[in-house]
Amino acid sequence: MFIVKMKTILSVGAFCVSILFMHIEANTDVEFHSILARLSLLEEKQASSDKRIAALEWENKLSQKRIKDLEKYKTYSDRRVVALERKNALCNRKNNELDILMKQYAHKVAIETDKLLSEKNNTMDGYDKTLSYREVTSFVNDKNRSDRTLAKPNGKDDKLTAADEMANRLTAVVQSEHRRVVAEGIVAFSAMKAAGQEHIGLNQNIIFEQVLTNEGGGYHPNHGVFTAPQSGVYVFSSSIMATANGEIHTAIVHNGNAVARMFAHSVGTHDQGSQTVVLRLNAGDEVAVQNIDISDDRIYGALYTSFSGYLLLQ
Incomplete structure (x- = not known):
């Protein structure tokens, strides 16, 4: 009878141990699947991060290249500004020289005009000291042509020189002033x-x-x-x-x-x-x-x- 009881107890104990192992195994499977899911999610996040990092590195390379291009353009712009400033200084110097030449030429024209006026003997009322518009224009143009011929022995006039430009500007000034005022003359x-x-x-x-x-x-x-x-x-x-x-x-x-x-x-x-x-x-x-x-x-x-x-x- 004692042996029978012991067998019964052992059978019940073995059954309980089996049940316990089954429970433990079931819990382990659930936790294992949960861990696998978490690992898969982490791998996806890692892949996404790697892609983002690669994109940022590419953008960084592009930005560095853009910065280098801008630095080159800035250097080119600085050189162009310097060149333009030199050209502007040269133009200002030429304009100053033209102004000086124009004043000298105006003085010569004034002297020649005074000579021409002294030879005129018009008896028109108040008009004896005034040249007509056509006379002034003809006189200045003839003077310009004469000066250019003397300056160029071969008589070639292919390009507009500084003296030509100065003479043209002076002609325009004289003509404009003559149209504006006819001093003490009839109109x-x-x-x-x-x-x-x-x-x-x-x-x-x-x-x-x-x-x-x-x-x-x-x-x-x-x-x-x-x-x-x-x-x-x-x-x-x-x-x-x-x-x-x-x-x-x-x-x-x-x-x-x-x-x-x-x-x-x-x-x-x-x-x-x-x-x-x-x-x-x-x-x-x-x-x-x-x-x-x-x-x-x-x-x-x-x-x-x-x-x-x-x-x-x-």
């Missing part, structure tokens, strides 16, 4: 239309191309504009003839503002309109005759259309 002009003018737009100048008189050089036939060479009271008159069966509206304008209007309307023949005005002008003011009201109009020429003016008093 008068008269111009006609020899040919008709068609397709005239609104506010377009009428061109009086045939110049009869232009004392003082104030009238510009290429543009149909009179520019006052000096301040004073001026008288202007204009006559406009319409074409056969045509109609024309024009105005005398002072600095772009209409001061007098003219009208001509012909039926079967020609008609003519005219106006005379007295204006006080400042030096540099402009007076012209313009087409108004009707676009694409036309005017009859044949010396029937005219524009005249003169300085009445200073």
Whole structure:
């Protein structure tokens, strides 16, 4: 009986030990699978980190290359700035030299002009000491050509030298000053239309191309504009003839503002309109005759259309 009990106890003990081992084995499997899952997750994170590190290293290489390129460009820019500063200094030095030459040349021109003026014996009222615009321009251009010929024995003038540039600048200054002021001289002009003018737009100048008189050089036939060479009271008159069966509206304008209007309307023949005005002008003011009201109009020429003016008093 004792043996039977012992066998029973041993059987129960073995069974319990088996159950315990099974439980331990089950827990170990769960923990093992959990550890594997964690390891797999860590490996994925490591791979992602490696990729990120590789990308950052590539970006760093690109940044280093960009920095080197910018440093090279900065060096090139610094060199170009230095070169431009040298060029600017050279240009300033040349301009100073040209200014000195222009002053010397202006002095020579003044001396030659005084000589020419002393030989003139005009008896016109208040105009004996004033050259016309054409005379001044011709004199300066002849002087320029003479100086260039003397400077170049072979007469070659292939390139524009510093002296040529200085002479051209001086010519422009002399011409501008002469147009602006005609000291103590008379100012008068008269111009006609020899040919008709068609397709005239609104506010377009009428061109009086045939110049009869232009004392003082104030009238510009290429543009149909009179520019006052000096301040004073001026008288202007204009006559406009319409074409056969045509109609024309024009105005005398002072600095772009209409001061007098003219009208001509012909039926079967020609008609003519005219106006005379007295204006006080400042030096540099402009007076012209313009087409108004009707676009694409036309005017009859044949010396029937005219524009005249003169300085009445200073």
